Amino acid sequence: MRLFIIPSIIFFFILIVCIIRSYSLKNDIVSIVRRLLITVLFPLIANVIIVLPTCQFLDHIGYIIYFIGTDFMLYSLTAFSIEYCKFKVNKQKILIFLKICIAIDVVSILLNPVFHHFYSITPVSISDGYVYYSLVSSPFHKLHLLFSAFLVLQSFAIFIYKIFTENRFYRKKYIIVLTSMAVVAVWEAFYILSNTPIDFSMIGYAASGCLIYYFSVEYVPFFLRNKIMSEVIEKSASAILFMDAMGKCIFINNVAASLFSVRTDEYELAKSKFFELFDKSLFEGDKFSLHDYNPKGTDLYFDIKWNRVFDKHNAFVGFYASLEDRTRVVQKNQREQYLASHDSLTDFYTRDYFFHEVEKRLNADKNTAYYVIGVDMKDFKMVNSIFGKYSGDDILREMSFIIKRIMNKHSLYGRIYGDRFGILMRKQDFEEKVFKDSFSNLFHKEGKEQFPIITFVGVYEVSDRSLAASVMFDRAFMTIASIKNDVRKRISYYDENLKNSRLWEQKVIFSVENAIALGQLKPYLQPQVDHTGKLLGAEVLVRWHHPEEGLISPFKFVDILEKNGLIVKLDFYMWEQACIILKKWHEAGLNDLYLSVNISPKDFYFIDVYDAIEKLSRKYDIPHDSLRLEITETVVMSDFDRKLPVIQRLRNDGFIIEMDDFGSGYSSLNMLKDMPVDILKLDMVFMQQTENEERTRIILRFLIDMAIHLNIAVIAEGVETEDHVNFLHECGCDIFQGYYFSKPVSLQDFENLYKNVFL
Numbered sequence: 001m002r003l004f005i006i007p008s009i010i011f012f013f014i015l016i017v018c019i020i021r022s023y024s025l026k027n028d029i030v031s032i033v034r035r036l037l038i039t040v041l042f043p044l045i046a047n048v049i050i051v052l053p054t055c056q057f058l059d060h061i062g063y064i065i066y067f068i069g070t071d072f073m074l075y076s077l078t079a080f081s082i083e084y085c086k087f088k089v090n091k092q093k094i095l096i097f098l099k100i101c102i103a104i105d106v107v108s109i110l111l112n113p114v115f116h117h118f119y120s121i122t123p124v125s126i127s128d129g130y131v132y133y134s135l136v137s138s139p140f141h142k143l144h145l146l147f148s149a150f151l152v153l154q155s156f157a158i159f160i161y162k163i164f165t166e167n168r169f170y171r172k173k174y175i176i177v178l179t180s181m182a183v184v185a186v187w188e189a190f191y192i193l194s195n196t197p198i199d200f201s202m203i204g205y206a207a208s209g210c211l212i213y214y215f216s217v218e219y220v221p222f223f224l225r226n227k228i229m230s231e232v233i234e235k236s237a238s239a240i241l242f243m244d245a246m247g248k249c250i251f252i253n254n255v256a257a258s259l260f261s262v263r264t265d266e267y268e269l270a271k272s273k274f275f276e277l278f279d280k281s282l283f284e285g286d287k288f289s290l291h292d293y294n295p296k297g298t299d300l301y302f303d304i305k306w307n308r309v310f311d312k313h314n315a316f317v318g319f320y321a322s323l324e325d326r327t328r329v330v331q332k333n334q335r336e337q338y339l340a341s342h343d344s345l346t347d348f349y350t351r352d353y354f355f356h357e358v359e360k361r362l363n364a365d366k367n368t369a370y371y372v373i374g375v376d377m378k379d380f381k382m383v384n385s386i387f388g389k390y391s392g393d394d395i396l397r398e399m400s401f402i403i404k405r406i407m408n409k410h411s412l413y414g415r416i417y418g419d420r421f422g423i424l425m426r427k428q429d430f431e432e433k434v435f436k437d438s439f440s441n442l443f444h445k446e447g448k449e450q451f452p453i454i455t456f457v458g459v460y461e462v463s464d465r466s467l468a469a470s471v472m473f474d475r476a477f478m479t480i481a482s483i484k485n486d487v488r489k490r491i492s493y494y495d496e497n498l499k500n501s502r503l504w505e506q507k508v509i510f511s512v513e514n515a516i517a518l519g520q521l522k523p524y525l526q527p528q529v530d531h532t533g534k535l536l537g538a539e540v541l542v543r544w545h546h547p548e549e550g551l552i553s554p555f556k557f558v559d560i561l562e563k564n565g566l567i568v569k570l571d572f573y574m575w576e577q578a579c580i581i582l583k584k585w586h587e588a589g590l591n592d593l594y595l596s597v598n599i600s601p602k603d604f605y606f607i608d609v610y611d612a613i614e615k616l617s618r619k620y621d622i623p624h625d626s627l628r629l630e631i632t633e634t635v636v637m638s639d640f641d642r643k644l645p646v647i648q649r650l651r652n653d654g655f656i657i658e659m660d661d662f663g664s665g666y667s668s669l670n671m672l673k674d675m676p677v678d679i680l681k682l683d684m685v686f687m688q689q690t691e692n693e694e695r696t697r698i699i700l701r702f703l704i705d706m707a708i709h710l711n712i713a714v715i716a717e718g719v720e721t722e723d724h725v726n727f728l729h730e731c732g733c734d735i736f737q738g739y740y741f742s743k744p745v746s747l748q749d750f751e752n753l754y755k756n757v758f759l
Helices: 002-022 030-051 056-084 091-110 139-165 168-194 201-235 254-259 267-277 327-341 351-364 380-387 389-406 432-440 469-481 496-517 558-564 567-587 609-620 633-637 640-652 669-674 693-709 722-731 747-753
Strands: 119-125 131-137 239-244 249-252 287-293 302-310 316-325 370-377 412-417 420-426 443-446 449-452 455-461 491-493 521-529 535-546 550-552 594-598 627-632 656-662 679-683 713-717 735-737
Touching: 002 030, 002 201, 030 056, 030 131, 030 201, 056 091, 056 119, 056 131, 056 139, 056 168, 056 201, 091 139, 131 139, 139 168, 168 201, 239 254, 239 267, 249 267, 254 316, 351 370, 351 412, 351 420, 351 469, 370 380, 370 389, 370 469, 380 389, 389 412, 389 420, 389 432, 420 469, 432 455, 432 491, 455 469, 469 491, 469 496, 496 521, 496 558, 496 567, 521 567, 521 747, 535 567, 558 567, 567 594, 567 609, 567 627, 594 656, 609 627, 609 640, 627 633, 633 656, 640 656, 679 693, 693 713, 693 722
Parallel strands: 455 491, 535 594, 594 627, 627 656, 656 679, 679 713, 713 735
Antiparallel strands: 119 131, 239 249, 239 316, 287 302, 302 316, 370 420, 370 455, 412 420, 443 449, 521 535, 521 735, 535 550
């Protein structure tokens, strides 16, 4: 008797404790487990009532409570099994069905005192005169037992199915609970096989309830949490160490063991190596976190996390360290950053990074005078074309070596692009001679031959630090552009005149087309006369009537247009203006007058010169010999074979070809031999710029005599004195142009000047 009552009482109180404790826990399964424990209490109490020496009536009450309590307990067990195993069924329908079955069974139990169809009890004498009212089963009781067995087996089946279908990692949580349920089955089997008059199975149910609570609510979540944490820690990419409150290392994961080259059980050795690698002063606080920390004396980088660990009562329990090896990532990032900021060929800063560093230095060191220096090579594209890209790369590398040699630690240098290099240097460190000497030794070797590489240096003194670095270097390279055609001058300094010149150049380039459209560019005529002053014709020259600048001389804009190719538009415009004037004169009966227009070297590259002049002459219906075409020696010096047929074709069509400035440039008798020229224009500047006038006169006589023998007429331009006229007339020259007769004037003034002709 005591073997039943005492364990029952013990389990009763254990169940009560579990129920009370469950209210303090937050778990998705705890409420259903609590209901299961509560339902276990009722059949357990009922069994105690049955076993205690009481009257037959109380035992009947005990059996009724026992059977009904068992129904609700097994129903709760089924509900727990479905919920705990997350069994994918229509839970509501199953539970409603079970509730209906239980309701029928409960009604049947409650009607037993009337019909005695469920069970009856009979007194059984056990020992010491103790009488126990034993259950005598009836058919409906057997149905109750079958229903109870069905519920138990159903729960077993759910757990067994889950064990075989669930991930291996989670099987243990189901095996443990299934094992605790098996306790009931074993206990029940012991009761049946032992023929014991007293039903001890309820103790098994109580024990099972306690085990289910412990494993499902207390142990399994703790076990899974620890197991998951263990898996995470072991498979973490970080090295992890735990140390207890005394500083003793109690755990390292595999990554930590590998990092410190120790076994996974060599905790203290790992700890020793940990503190050898990192400065101990880092670990004085409760916690810290460092990103990409580089321990002294190593090329390693780590993300470090350090925490002191406290329990829920805020008691210190140990230390936790996490190290993520970031060495490869950091080195990769450093390499990518280096490649992004450094030129792969020269190892200099790239353009954008160099400009960034220049601006940073100038802002940080505002009290020091600095030079911004541009370095550029002459005709480097030609070097690449002749010697090849690899040779060009060798020259660029050699250039970078020279720059490095003449720099000091206070200087910055970068490759702007192509063959252009930039330098930021303190003014006090700059020595012009060092630059000249260093770059004068740059040669390219091709076999036994050495080819000098001409290098120019442009210097801009930083005066306005608010300017972008790109603008400063533009100014440095602007100075180079001003000396690139003079190989004798290798270094140039920026000044405001150069800046104004560039601004004017830009202004000309961007406004010339509009000026043509508005008629601001006007033809001016300089008369060509014989020695008596009789008008023969005129040269058409251009003047710009600018709305802001006033009358602008061609010397201030023609060269700019020539350099940028816009001279073509101006030339065509002036050709057409000449044709318009000639048409007007010819309609007035002045058929003997002619006009000379200039042809630029660029015209041959951008337009079909022959087609353009031919169309204009047809459009305005003027005789070809009244429109004379002036070319300079430089027009045909380059690409002679291409231009000569065009000139010859124009001459064959009746246009008069004049060679302008003969004697002032690079006159070539060989060119004169092959050129289809009708007139030579001698520039009298040749006579003015000499200290030996007699020798000059001899040369002029020779040139005029040569032209006469070649049946080429001669025009002397730049004539400024009567003496010039007399001398040239004596030599056989009879056409003159110059200030002695008239400067270039507007069409209206020209016609007024020679009104006797135009009346």
